Structure formats: structure tokens, C-alpha cells
Amino acid sequence: GDSVTQMEGPVTLSEEAFLTINCTYTATGYPSLFWYVQYPGEGLQLLLKATKADDKGSNKGFEATYRKETTSFHLEKGSVQVSDSAVYFCALSDPYNQGGKLIFGQGTELSVKP
Amino acid sequence: DVKVTQSSRYLVKRTGEKVFLECVQDMDHENMFWYRQDPGLGLRLIYFSYDVKMKEKGDIPEGYSVSREKKERFSLILESASTNQTSMYLCASSTRTGNTEAFFGQGTRLTVV
Numbered sequence: 001g002d003s004v005t006q007m008e009g010p011v012t013l014s015e016e017a018f019l020t021i022n023c024t025y026t027a028t029g030y031p032s033l034f035w036y037v038q039y040p041g042e043g044l045q046l047l048l049k050a051t052k053a054d055d056k057g058s059n060k061g062f063e064a065t066y067r068k069e070t071t072s073f074h075l076e077k078g079s080v081q082v083s084d085s086a087v088y089f090c091a092l093s094d095p096y097n098q099g100g101k102l103i104f105g106q107g108t109e110l111s112v113k114p
Numbered sequence: 115d116v117k118v119t120q121s122s123r124y125l126v127k128r129t130g131e132k133v134f135l136e137c138v139q140d141m142d143h144e145n146m147f148w149y150r151q152d153p154g155l156g157l158r159l160i161y162f163s164y165d166v167k168m169k170e171k172g173d174i175p176e177g178y179s180v181s182r183e184k185k186e187r188f189s190l191i192l193e194s195a196s197t198n199q200t201s202m203y204l205c206a207s208s209t210r211t212g213n214t215e216a217f218f219g220q221g222t223r224l225t226v227v
Contacts, residue, residue: 032213042220043220044206044218049215102145102147102216106155106156
């Protein structure tokens with residue numbers, strides 16, 4: 001079945017450093033791809049999404065590009081802040097093959113130090 | 115502005131008890147999900163419902179069942195709670211196409227003693 005694989009954490013960065021969190025997926029159809037974020041003590045919320053190949057999702061300085069040729073959706077941010085410390089989840093949903101089932105990766109914990 | 119509500123934030127139950135976790139959404143979403151979240155394992159799908167009375171098993175359905183009698187409500191049932199079901203349980207809902215944002219509840223931290 002469909003699956004999502006993320007780079008393992010935790011990731012520790014200094015403020016203003018460049019962030020990349022790798023995400024690759026396996027899907028038989030044409031999924032939509034998502035990044036969700038979970039701040040400490042809170043529920044998950046959508047960070048950004050892309051619904052077709054070559055789309056770029058962006059929000060709050062984060063961005064990710066849907067690469068069908070490499071089945072990837074890596075999350076990037078040019079300059080992280082302490083407030084970005086959270087757990088980041090890559091996810092996919094394939095409405096035509098899985099009826100909209102939302103499948104997550106294992107999550108990557110990010111810690112940003114001042 | 116509440117969209118997905120889980121009935122309890124914290125629950126403590128005894129081994130062997132039957133446990134009900136309730137989830138209600140107010141967005142008229144077709145899809146609803148139950149996940150459990152454990153450190154290092156991410157979010158694992160327990161069950162998925164795409165319509166009233168319709169359900170699909172996720173990756174880890176053993177020991178769980180679900181009920182969806184009304185569109186807005188999706189219940190997770192632990193038939194006989196065990197200590198290895200101690201976890202954070204998250205409910206979510208989304209539109210039928212699944213290519214829009216899914217909304218999550220705040221989670222229920224269940225401890226089975």
C-alpha cells in the first residue's frame with residue numbers, strides 16, 4: 001500500500017540555520033502531499049500542501065515541491081527560528097486509489113536553539 | 115471556532131475495561147480517522163471511515179473497533195483495554211476527496227493500568 005518515509009530526528013539547529021527535512025513516498029496513484037506541524041502540547045495543523053506534480057506549497061517561510069520523478073516532498077526553510085521547534089509530519093492522501101485515506105510518516109522533531 | 119472535538123483529554127482505565135473514545139466534527143466532512151501517536155512511530159492509522167456506517171481497517175486495527183452511526187460522530191472502542199494500548203489517540207476529519215486540509219482534535223491521552 002501507499003507509504004511515507006521521513007528522515008529520522010531529532011534535528012537540532014541554531015537560529016537562522018537552513019532547514020531540510022526529507023520526505024519520500026510510495027503511491028500507486030496520484031496523491032496529494034502535505035506537511036503537518038505539531039507544536040508542543042498542541043494538535044496537528046496543516047503547514048502546506050501540493051496536489052499535483054511540480055506544485056510548490058509554501059507557508060510561514062516553509063516550502064516544499066512535489067517531485068514525481070523522485071517521489072519526494074522535502075520541507076525547506078531558509079532561516080529557522082526558535083518558534084519553529086515542533087514535530088513535522090509528511091503525509092499523503094490519494095482519493096482515487098485510497099478513498100482519501102490520510103497516511104503519515106513517522107514525524108521529525110525539530111529543535112531550534114537561540 | 116472548534117472543528118473537531120474529542121470527548122476527553124486524559125483518561126485512565128483498568129486492564130480489561132471496555133473503553134469508548136468519542137470524536138465529533140462540525141464541518142460536515144465525509145472522512146473521519148482515528149490514529150494513535152507513539153514516540154518514534156509517528157501517527158499510525160487505526161481505522162478510517164468515508165461515510166456513515168462505512169469503515170476501513172488501517173494499519174493497526176487489532177484490539178479496536180469503530181462506530182459511525184451519524185456523519186459528525188466517529189467512536190473508537192477498545193474492546194478489552196490492555197497496557198500496550200496506552201497512547202495518545204488523535205481523531206481527524208477531511209472532505210471526501212482528501213486533497214484539502216484535515217482537521218485534528220486535541221487528542222486523548224489514554225493510560226491503561
